[in-house]
Amino acid sequence: MMAERSSTQNQSTDIVIAGAGYVGLATAVALKFSAPHLSITIIDAAPTGLWRNDTRASAIAAAASRMLDRLGCWDAIFPEAQPITEMIVTDSRTSDPVRPVFLTFNGEVEPGEPFAHMVENRVLNASLRNKAEELGVSFIEGAGVNGFEQGDASLTVRYPDGKSLRTRLLIAADGVKSRLREMAGIKTVNWQYGQSGIVCTVTHERPHHGRAEEHFLPAGPFAVLPLKGNRSSLVWTERTADAERLINEDDFIFEAELEQRFGLKLGELHVEGQRKAFPLGLTLARDFVKPRFALVGDAAHGIHPIAGQGLNLGFKDAAALAETVVDADRLGLDIGSLAVLERYQTWRRFDTVQMGVTTDILNRLFSNDNIPVRALRDLGLGLVERMPRLKGFFIRQAAGLSTTAPKLLQGQPI
Structure with a gap:
C-alpha cells in the first residue's frame, strides 16, 4: 500500500530523492537543514516501516558523526552508539592455533573523540527519519519511481497510479542496483569477487571493551x-x-564454524537474530550526474567492505551534494543545471574511484593463501606498526577527517 505524508497536492517540489536509506535520508536532512525554503520529497519503494526490521549495524566514522551532530541527529544516536576504542589486525589461516597481531590502532583521532562508532541501523534510520519529518520533508512510501522525463526547466518524475511530480533536481539514492541510474543511461564499471559477506550479530559472555578486530583469512x-x-x-x-x-x-553447525574464526576469548557465542549473505563486488558509475539528475551512495559506488567505508562514502556524497546545491541556490543559480552538478561530480568522483581501487587491491592482496604474498603483506603490516605518524595518517583517513572535506563533515554549517 502506498503511503503519502505531507501532501504533494501542488504536484511540484524543488528536489525529489529516490530512496529512503541512510544516504537518501542524510541528503534530505542536510539540504533541508541548510536551506529550509527548499521543498523536498522522498519517494521510496519499500513498504512503510520495513526499515525497523533491519538487524544490521554500521561503522560511523568521526567525520560522519560530526555531520550528524551538526544536523541535530547525533543526540538521539549517541546513547545507543558504541565507540571503537581500539582496532587490531591479524593475518592467519583458520586452522592456525595462534593469530599474531600485526597492526594495532588507538581508537581516538582527538582526545575523547573515537575514530568511529558502531550504530545499529534501525537507530540510525530512526534518527534521520525523525529529523527529516521535523524539518518538513515529504514522504511517499511503498511506491518506487517508474520513470522520469527531462524538460527545459524541470524534470517530471512518475510513480504508481499515474501520479507525477515536477522537480528541479532528482537525486537517485536507490542502491547499488539502481534502476534510476539505468533509466538515466549511466554506465558502470562492474565486476564480482566471487565472495559474499555474511552479516549477523552475536552475543558473547565477556565484554569486548570497544575493541574491533579484522582477521585476514584466506577466504577474505x-x-x-x-x-x-x-x-x-x-x-x-x-x-x-x-x-x-x-x-x-x-x-x-553455523556457530561451530563461527567459533573457529572468532575464537573463545570472549567466551561462549550465540547468534542473535537473522544471518544474511550479500554478494560482494565493485561497481563504479562512469558519471555521477546528468542534467537535473545526481547519484549518491551505493547508486554511485559499491565497494568491498574490507575497509568499512561504504556508508561513510555515501555520507560524503550527501554532504558534498548538499553543499553544492545550497551554495548554488544562495547565488540564485539553477540547482539542477549541469554546470552546478558538475562541481559535485568533480568533488566526489576521484575520492570514490581511489577508495574503490584501494579496497579492490586490499581484497586481492589479503584474500589468498600464497606464501610469498603473505610474507610480503605481513612485513608491510609490521613496518606500519612501527611508524606512529603513518598509523596516525591512516586512522585520520579512516575517520574521514580532511581539510578538503565538505563543511558538514568538518562539523561546520554550510
Whole structure:
C-alpha cells in the first residue's frame, strides 16, 4: 500500500530523492537543514516501516558523526552508539592455533573523540527519519519511481497510479542496483569477487571493551565490530558457495564454524537474530550526474567492505551534494543545471574511484593463501606498526577527517 505524508497536492517540489536509506535520508536532512525554503520529497519503494526490521549495524566514522551532530541527529544516536576504542589486525589461516597481531590502532583521532562508532541501523534510520519529518520533508512510501522525463526547466518524475511530480533536481539514492541510474543511461564499471559477506550479530559472555578486530583469512576478511553490551556485529567474507552453505546450516553447525574464526576469548557465542549473505563486488558509475539528475551512495559506488567505508562514502556524497546545491541556490543559480552538478561530480568522483581501487587491491592482496604474498603483506603490516605518524595518517583517513572535506563533515554549517 502506498503511503503519502505531507501532501504533494501542488504536484511540484524543488528536489525529489529516490530512496529512503541512510544516504537518501542524510541528503534530505542536510539540504533541508541548510536551506529550509527548499521543498523536498522522498519517494521510496519499500513498504512503510520495513526499515525497523533491519538487524544490521554500521561503522560511523568521526567525520560522519560530526555531520550528524551538526544536523541535530547525533543526540538521539549517541546513547545507543558504541565507540571503537581500539582496532587490531591479524593475518592467519583458520586452522592456525595462534593469530599474531600485526597492526594495532588507538581508537581516538582527538582526545575523547573515537575514530568511529558502531550504530545499529534501525537507530540510525530512526534518527534521520525523525529529523527529516521535523524539518518538513515529504514522504511517499511503498511506491518506487517508474520513470522520469527531462524538460527545459524541470524534470517530471512518475510513480504508481499515474501520479507525477515536477522537480528541479532528482537525486537517485536507490542502491547499488539502481534502476534510476539505468533509466538515466549511466554506465558502470562492474565486476564480482566471487565472495559474499555474511552479516549477523552475536552475543558473547565477556565484554569486548570497544575493541574491533579484522582477521585476514584466506577466504577474505573476518571483521568483529563492537556493539553496546556483550554483543558484536560480524562481517564475515567467504567464497559465495561456502557462504550460501553456511547460511543454510542449522544454528549448531553455523556457530561451530563461527567459533573457529572468532575464537573463545570472549567466551561462549550465540547468534542473535537473522544471518544474511550479500554478494560482494565493485561497481563504479562512469558519471555521477546528468542534467537535473545526481547519484549518491551505493547508486554511485559499491565497494568491498574490507575497509568499512561504504556508508561513510555515501555520507560524503550527501554532504558534498548538499553543499553544492545550497551554495548554488544562495547565488540564485539553477540547482539542477549541469554546470552546478558538475562541481559535485568533480568533488566526489576521484575520492570514490581511489577508495574503490584501494579496497579492490586490499581484497586481492589479503584474500589468498600464497606464501610469498603473505610474507610480503605481513612485513608491510609490521613496518606500519612501527611508524606512529603513518598509523596516525591512516586512522585520520579512516575517520574521514580532511581539510578538503565538505563543511558538514568538518562539523561546520554550510
